[in-house]
Amino acid sequence: MRFDTDLKASYEEAPPSLVDVIVRDRRWCQGNLQHKAFVFAKGFHFATRLHLMSGIMSYLSAVFWLMLIVVGFALAVQAYFVRPEYFANPSLFPTWPVFDFEKARSLFIVSMALVLAPKVYGWLAAMLNIRRCMQFGGPILLTLSTLVETVLSALYAPILMLSQFQVVYDVFKGRDSGWKPQSRDDGATSWKVAARAHCSHTVLGVVLASGASVLKSRVVLLVVAN
Known part of the structure; x- marks a missing residue:
């Protein structure tokens, strides 16, 4: 097995804009998720099953990523508003909140390696x-x-994550993607189209960034006070 990096005239060019990438992803996601019926079917080689699972997880990973953000943000909000009980259980010694820095760092390193390796x-x-x-x-x-x-890629990755989450949600709700072709022009996108397509992404990003800033300021104040 090897990677052919010198092939010519046998590839499909990427869509010219992020809006068109999302349109294409809508079709690809529905097709990849339909492959779940063949993952455990009889007669397939393990490599084929692995290839099918890779296609499925390429979109389900957006769901897991968003869940990770939501859970992490919810825990941060809880820590902000709820005072920890150091003596919840009868004991002479306090129970300190635990943050496993080593596991968090290992998860970050592995994630970056998977993303940057290609x-x-x-x-x-x-x-x-x-x-x-x-x-x-x-x-x-x-x-x-x-x-x-x-x-x-790092800047528009969160936008793709949110759009792919919406796509996965639509597919599981049974909404057909149809066959809406994306533009093959020069990729020019008007401000109106971009604003309509990315309004929800921008609002959510501003909310999360503002919340993270407030929570971070709270942590700094607590550290200084202590």
Whole structure:
């Protein structure tokens, strides 16, 4: 098994805008989730089952990610408003709130490794092939473009997470995606279209950022006071 990184004229270009990416994801998500009927069907090789599960989890991961954010934020709000009971159980010693920093750090490292590994492998594959590297502008421009793409991916990843969650919800509710084709033009998106498509994403992001800022300020004040 190997990765073919030198194929030409055999790929589909990405949609020209994030709005069109969401339109395409709507179709792909419904198709991938329908594959759950074949995961445990007879006659399939394990590699095929693994491939089907990978496609399913590529969209269910958005649900788990959002659940992680909601639960984490809810725990932070609880810690903000509810005073911890250090002597809830009869004991001479207090029961301190526990935060497992090592497990949290390990989860973060593994998550970043899974997300960044394909980008690093792609960059390395081009860097080791001088001819291919020069097709991307040389080592410096290739590295800069890789870093810029990584930053942009991190910025729009939460938007895709929320849109994919909505897509998964619609699919489980039995709503058919139809076949709405995305634009294949230059990708120009008007402010009106962008505002309508990302209004809910922006509002939720502002609410979470504001809440996190307030909670963080509260923690800093408590640490200073103590």
